[in-house]
Amino acid sequence: MQRIIHLMVTSLPPASPPASVALKRLCRQVGLHATNCTAAFIDDRQQDIVHESALFLQTLHKLWESQDVNPAEVWTELLRRLEVAELLMKLNQPPHRKKRNGKVMRPWRVTTSKLP
Known part of the structure; x- marks a missing residue:
């Protein structure tokens, strides 16, 4: 019941x-x-x-x-993701890196290759 x-x-x-x-x-x-x-x-x-x-x-x-x-929205989202990925790559490999104790120091390291 x-x-x-x-x-x-x-x-x-x-x-x-x-x-x-x-x-x-x-x-x-x-x-x-x-x-x-x-x-x-x-x-x-x-x-x-x-x-x-x-x-x-x-x-x-x-x-x-x-x-x-709207296909434009999809392509805009894809472009945004690619730009973020490129920015992450630039942050991971800054051109002004200095060597300390014979090693290149990375101020910030990206540990993934996946797009956000």
Whole structure:
């Protein structure tokens, strides 16, 4: 009885809207082209890397359009991340470094290569 009351009182989390068949197909295509691009890279197939990369970006653009994502916002975010990564590299390798006891001192060391 307590279980029934508990189930009646607690609300279920809102269900996510079902994705359309077309959206699922588009997502599969994006994944397929990304996978094919990676496989071409592993096999060192330069022409296939170019071809699959172009297909990946083209399909990704369609996915953005279907979700009302402005491509300029994505490219701006990517540019921001690249600029931050370049800044981190400059901070890690300042041109004014001095040697102490025969070793180059680093005032700040970046320990990751991942973009923020």
